[in-house]
Amino acid sequence: VTSFAATSLSGLPEIRRGEDLAKLIVQALDADPSAKALSDEQILVIAHKVISKSEGAVVALDGVTPSPRALELAREQDKDPRAVQVVLDQSQEIVRAANGVLITRTHHGFVCANAGVDASNAAAGELILLPRDPDGSARSLRARLQKLTGCAPGVLISDSFGRAWRHGQCDVAIGCAGIAPLDDWRGRSDSSGRVLHATWLAVGDAIAGLADLARAKNSSEPVVLIDGLGRFVSEQDGPGAGALLRAPAEDLFL
Amino acid sequence: VTSFAATSLSGLPEIRRGEDLAKLIVQALDADPSAKALSDEQILVIAHKVISKSEGAVVALDGVTPSPRALELAREQDKDPRAVQVVLDQSQEIVRAANGVLITRTHHGFVCANAGVDASNAAAGELILLPRDPDGSARSLRARLQKLTGCAPGVLISDSFGRAWRHGQCDVAIGCAGIAPLDDWRGRSDSSGRVLHATWLAVGDAIAGLADLARAKNSSEPVVLIDGLGRFVSEQDGPGAGALLRAPAEDLFL
Numbered sequence: 001v002t003s004f005a006a007t008s009l010s011g012l013p014e015i016r017r018g019e020d021l022a023k024l025i026v027q028a029l030d031a032d033p034s035a036k037a038l039s040d041e042q043i044l045v046i047a048h049k050v051i052s053k054s055e056g057a058v059v060a061l062d063g064v065t066p067s068p069r070a071l072e073l074a075r076e077q078d079k080d081p082r083a084v085q086v087v088l089d090q091s092q093e094i095v096r097a098a099n100g101v102l103i104t105r106t107h108h109g110f111v112c113a114n115a116g117v118d119a120s121n122a123a124a125g126e127l128i129l130l131p132r133d134p135d136g137s138a139r140s141l142r143a144r145l146q147k148l149t150g151c152a153p154g155v156l157i158s159d160s161f162g163r164a165w166r167h168g169q170c171d172v173a174i175g176c177a178g179i180a181p182l183d184d185w186r187g188r189s190d191s192s193g194r195v196l197h198a199t200w201l202a203v204g205d206a207i208a209g210l211a212d213l214a215r216a217k218n219s220s221e222p223v224v225l226i227d228g229l230g231r232f233v234s235e236q237d238g239p240g241a242g243a244l245l246r247a248p249a250e251d252l253f254l
Numbered sequence: 255v256t257s258f259a260a261t262s263l264s265g266l267p268e269i270r271r272g273e274d275l276a277k278l279i280v281q282a283l284d285a286d287p288s289a290k291a292l293s294d295e296q297i298l299v300i301a302h303k304v305i306s307k308s309e310g311a312v313v314a315l316d317g318v319t320p321s322p323r324a325l326e327l328a329r330e331q332d333k334d335p336r337a338v339q340v341v342l343d344q345s346q347e348i349v350r351a352a353n354g355v356l357i358t359r360t361h362h363g364f365v366c367a368n369a370g371v372d373a374s375n376a377a378a379g380e381l382i383l384l385p386r387d388p389d390g391s392a393r394s395l396r397a398r399l400q401k402l403t404g405c406a407p408g409v410l411i412s413d414s415f416g417r418a419w420r421h422g423q424c425d426v427a428i429g430c431a432g433i434a435p436l437d438d439w440r441g442r443s444d445s446s447g448r449v450l451h452a453t454w455l456a457v458g459d460a461i462a463g464l465a466d467l468a469r470a471k472n473s474s475e476p477v478v479l480i481d482g483l484g485r486f487v488s489e490q491d492g493p494g495a496g497a498l499l500r501a502p503a504e505d506l507f508l
Contacts, residue, residue, distance in 0.1 A: 001288060001475070002468050005259040034255060096506040103506065111419040113452070120444045120453065160453070164418045164507035165365040166498050168436045168456030170463070172420070182422045190374045198367070199374065199414070201466065202422030209424070210464035212455065213483060214256050221256070229467060244420050252350040252357065253418035253507050 004228025006214040008221040009035060015222075017056040021046075022144035025223055038145065041230030042153040045211035047222035048174055049121050049128050051137050051157055057129040058122070059086050077102055083117070086127050090115035095254060106130060109245045110174060111254070112161045130159065134175025135240030142177040142237065154179035154233040157241070158208035164253060171212040173204030173241040180204075180232050181243050203232050204241050258482025260468040262475040263289060269476075271310040275300075276398035279477055292399065295484030296407040299465035301476035302428055303375050303382050305391050305411055311383040312376065313340050331356055337371070340381050344369035349508060360384060363499045364428060365508070366415045384413065388429025389494030396431040396491065408433040408487040411495075412462035418507060425466040427458030427495040434458075434486050435497050457486050458495050 011028040015021060025044070029035045036042075052058065066074065066081035070088055074081035077100050084102065088094075091104035095111055106115045108130065116130040131137045138155045146152040157175035162168075173181055181204030185196045211224035248254050265282040269275060279298070283289045290296075306312065320328065320335035324342055328335035331354050338356065342348075345358035349365055360369045362384065370384040385391045392409045400406040411429035416422075427435060435458030439450045465478035502508050 001262050001264045001286075002470065002473070003259060003261040004468060005257060006464075007257040008255050010255045032255075098506055099504070101506065120448060120450050122448075124448075160455075162452075163456070163459075165500055165505055166426070166456060166459065167500050168454045168459070168498065169452075170424075170456050170459050194374055194376075194378075196374050198416075198423075200422045201414075202417070202420060202424050203467070205420065205422070205424050206463040206467050209460040210260075210467065213457070213460050213464065214258060216256065219256070244422065246419055246421050250353070251419055252352055252355065 002228075004226060006210055006224055006226045007035070008215040008219065009223040009225060010221060012050075012221070012223060015050040015053045017053065017058070019054050020144070021050060021054045022141050022148055026145070026148050028223070035225065036227060038149050038151040038153055040151050040153060040235075041227070041233060043156060043179060043207060043226040043229055043233060044145075044153050045156045045158055045208060045224045045226065046141070048116075048131060048134065048157050048159045049118070050222045051131045051134070051141075052128045055131055055137065057131055059127050059129060061086075061125050061127065073097055073102065083114075083127060086129070087115045087117050090117060090129060105248070105254070108134070108174070109242070110161070112159070116159055116174075130174060131157065135177065135242055136175075138175040138177035138240065139237050152178060152235070156204060156207055156211075158211060160212065170205070171208040173208045173244060176204055176241045177237040178233055178235070179207070180234060180238060181241050183232070202244060204244055207232070256482075258480060260464055260478055260480045261289070262469040262473065263477040263479060264475060266304075266475070266477060269304040269307045271307065271312070273308050274398070275304060275308045276395050276402055280399070280402050282477070289479065290481060292403050292405040292407055294405050294407060294489075295481070295487060297410060297433060297461060297480040297483055297487060298399075298407050299410045299412055299462060299478045299480065300395070302370075302385060302388065302411050302413045303372070304476045305385045305388070305395075306382050309385055309391065311385055313381050313383060315340075315379050315381065327351055327356065337368075337381060340383070341369045341371050344371055344383060359502070359508070362388070362428070363496070364415070366413075370413055370428075384428060385411065389431065389496055390429075392429040392431035392494065393491050406432060406489070410458060410461055410465075412465060414466070424459070425462040427462045427498060430458055430495045431491040432487055432489070433461070434488060434492060435495050437486070456498060458498055461486070
């Protein structure tokens, strides 16, 4: 029998640029009588928006001048040309532009709508970008948590991505530290001794997805603590969520 | 603060055709001292293979005669032509055939590798198919559980699907009853009062994905119980996991 539990963290204030997010998390944990103490076996999942806000990865639409390409795409897809320019600035390539949807490959390599640029939970007239280096952000936050508490839980940064073929969004891992993002069973055996050829679990994405169920979307609870998945936590920071990205040359849907 | 917990169910025997799966689950729950009693607030997630086995959705390779199309595809993709024939029999259309990978759209409408046909956890020389009507299977299992226990937990049937652009697999919902598969926040407001335009959570898939983390792949624990997500459970069986499928005409990656 295996078991785990996920709990949202309450009491975190609105995050502003330059703030010490690790310290605010530790303070919120200390102030929450129901929260367990941090441990090296835990996983902290953090919605990317608070990372982006603390890092200043925010753009004011007022200061954006759309290029001819942005103007054209905005007209075709019925969007704000300045917002389209911000999306283009975050992208290596446009994967699809149709039905009012702009799907791009970001400079990190993520394939998602609008390069992950988002107005929800942003201030008026502002857009929130993805963190520039989400794996680096996860490593920094983990190191800072360890400095403050002596514990190094696994840290995972999530965002909600749409999917090909299926409605709705699921949260996925865009950055992580101290977590094995993939659990490779290829070559190992199933319960009847048969070798598993394809079983390769996207643990990072499953963890991100479950954390989103431990909070309501409008609850202002960007941090979720998971107990019971310590088998995926490592002392080393590991490869990060970048390991979840399939190389474009191997991808059948680019 | 929101919180939930997921626990695998131990003690379920190997499932054979025609067996009363609901009864076996109830017996395993009764025999497990650590298991909570069933309730209308719980969600049971069941790996599709035990559903398929109980329904006889299994094919012996010996009895399969590959068509010319199957022989051609098998040669091109270096596969067993009989297995390719089984995949074609389960498919409406081939979406991609490349790099030794066969991605099809099944008769249900799922886009996945090999139409979900799988040799792992199967008997030698056999392949396990997806259940013919997974939403119907979920409804039947739920009704049978209610008859046996008086409780109607949410029931979700899962399978592991690969994804475009990202490595590894995540479990998704292929059938469900009594669970809202999608949680639509479009038109509702975020914590700062801004209307959310795109937020539409694939709850069914997130639940499937988290359940897979509550068991090891070789643990013979196909059933996972989730407590704390009762807000997604309804008395009505609801639309089922079919609601998660995007219509081909609206899809940008078919």
